[in-house]
Amino acid sequence: MKKGILLLVAALLALHVSAQKAENLALTPPMGWNSWNTFGTDINEKLVKDIADAFVETGLKDAGYEYLVLDDGWMAMERDENYNLVPDPKKFPNGMKAVVDYVHSKGLKFGIYNCAGNKTCAGYPGSRGFEYQDAKLYAEWGVDFLKYDWCNTENLNAKGAYQTMRDALHATGRPILFSICEWGDNDPWKWGEEMGHMWRVTGDIINCWDCKVGHGTWSSLGVWPIIKLRKDIRKYSGPGHWNDFDMMEVGNGMPVGQDRVHFAMWVMLSSPLIMGNDLRSASEETIEILTNEEVIAVSQDKLGIQAYCHSDEGKIEMWAKPMADGEWAFAIVNMSEEPVEIDHDWSWHPVKDDLSGRSLSVEQNEYTIRDLYNHKDLVTTKKNLKATIPGHDVLMIRLTPKKK
Numbered sequence: 202m203k204k205g206i207l208l209l210v211a212a213l214l215a216l217h218v219s220a221q222k223a224e225n226l227a228l229t230p231p232m233g234w235n236s237w238n239t240f241g242t243d244i245n246e247k248l249v250k251d252i253a254d255a256f257v258e259t260g261l262k263d264a265g266y267e268y269l270v271l272d273d274g275w276m277a278m279e280r281d282e283n284y285n286l287v288p289d290p291k292k293f294p295n296g297m298k299a300v301v302d303y304v305h306s307k308g309l310k311f312g313i314y315n316c317a318g319n320k321t322c323a324g325y326p327g328s329r330g331f332e333y334q335d336a337k338l339y340a341e342w343g344v345d346f347l348k349y350d351w352c353n354t355e356n357l358n359a360k361g362a363y364q365t366m367r368d369a370l371h372a373t374g375r376p377i378l379f380s381i382c383e384w385g386d387n388d389p390w391k392w393g394e395e396m397g398h399m400w401r402v403t404g405d406i407i408n409c410w411d412c413k414v415g416h417g418t419w420s421s422l423g424v425w426p427i428i429k430l431r432k433d434i435r436k437y438s439g440p441g442h443w444n445d446f447d448m449m450e451v452g453n454g455m456p457v458g459q460d461r462v463h464f465a466m467w468v469m470l471s472s473p474l475i476m477g478n479d480l481r482s483a484s485e486e487t488i489e490i491l492t493n494e495e496v497i498a499v500s501q502d503k504l505g506i507q508a509y510c511h512s513d514e515g516k517i518e519m520w521a522k523p524m525a526d527g528e529w530a531f532a533i534v535n536m537s538e539e540p541v542e543i544d545h546d547w548s549w550h551p552v553k554d555d556l557s558g559r560s561l562s563v564e565q566n567e568y569t570i571r572d573l574y575n576h577k578d579l580v581t582t583k584k585n586l587k588a589t590i591p592g593h594d595v596l597m598i599r600l601t602p603k604k605k
């Protein structure tokens with residue numbers, strides 16, 4: 202009997218020690234949608250259902266988008282008498298389980314938001330001190346993804362706070378993707394792999410090419426300020442643990458060429474592809490960008506190596522991403538507002554990635570070149586690549602060795 206109890210204690214201890222994030226999730230960058238960029242706290246049951254329907258009708262689900270994530274604003278202002286979180290009864294009159302069930306019935310996964318602090322960024326009840334209780338509730342509802350924010354966290358240690366929630370999620374027994382939203386303040390890339398599946402690397406994104414908008418203690422950043430700030434932390438990203446460049450602004454008002462660049466760069470950087478636009482009213486052009494299978498295939502390459510800037514000639518930047526089976530993707534971005542002609546001789550510009558040790562050997566091998574946005578085969582690497590790239594637009598290509 203005594204032995205039995207000892208064994209039980211040992212087993213429980215082992216379980217405790219081995220608390221870890223859910224394995225085998227996010228082996229390629231997660232794809233989905235989040236309510237915040239377009240709707241803020243103005244969210245409700247009907248919106249979630251309509252967005253779930255739009256996932257299917259627009260072809261986004263077939264293109265690989267999977268998670269529908271409700272951000273801040275879903276809760277009532279107070280916990281109930283048992284300290285459980287309560288969905289706002291006006292916004293979610295049938296509770297959260299009904300909403301999650303609907304999303305699941307469409308073959309999608311459901312994500313929810315909370316915060317490591319006492320209150321969320323928008324002032325709703327945070328999880329501090331209630332981590333295990335909240336995680337259990339999410340698991341009961343069937344939640345598949347938790348975005349966990351960093352507002353109102355006085356005296357908390359970031360790594361420790363995310364570890365507590367990681368362990369609380371683990372204790373539920375449900376595989377829940379853990380999305381760390383700590384904005385890069387405490388170098389989450391240095392400890393994020395152990396705690397979660399993705400981590401935000403900056404403050405919030407805003408829908409512009411190259412702007413910063415100050416809000417007192419922090420600034421929202423446009424597409425290029427985000428990229429430039431965090432292009433050098435690529436070694437921390439990989440299968441199961443990704444640098445998160447924030448929810449996308451594709452379809453939220455930038456010109457279509459800039460949206461193409463934004464999407465291409467999130468793909469190249471192996472960022473999670475979390476849409477932030479209104480899927481119910483998205484234009485054909487926006488859907489065409491977001492569902493481009495050839496571009497998405499680069500994001501979902503199984504090596505998961507974040508791209509690096511191969512060359513920066515002022516007007517033209519060339520970003521390179523090594524992929525499985527000796528393939529490469531390049532995003533050739535026109536940073537200027539005027540069209541630029543390129544005439545690229547591959548043998549003059551050796552391509553080598555010091556981080557992965559991979560190189561493009563045009564001397565030993567010939568590569569076919571595929572234009573991914575226009576679904577066209579171009580010349581091979583034996584010839585110069587010639588093209589005109591419109592202002593603030595991109596030529597995104599995939600190189601495949603002829604001999605593998």
Ligand code: GLA
Nearest residue numbers: 237272273322323350382405
């Ligand atoms: C922070 C996050 C955003 C969003 C809001 C919600 O600003 O970085 O992505 O979740 O909080 O209040």
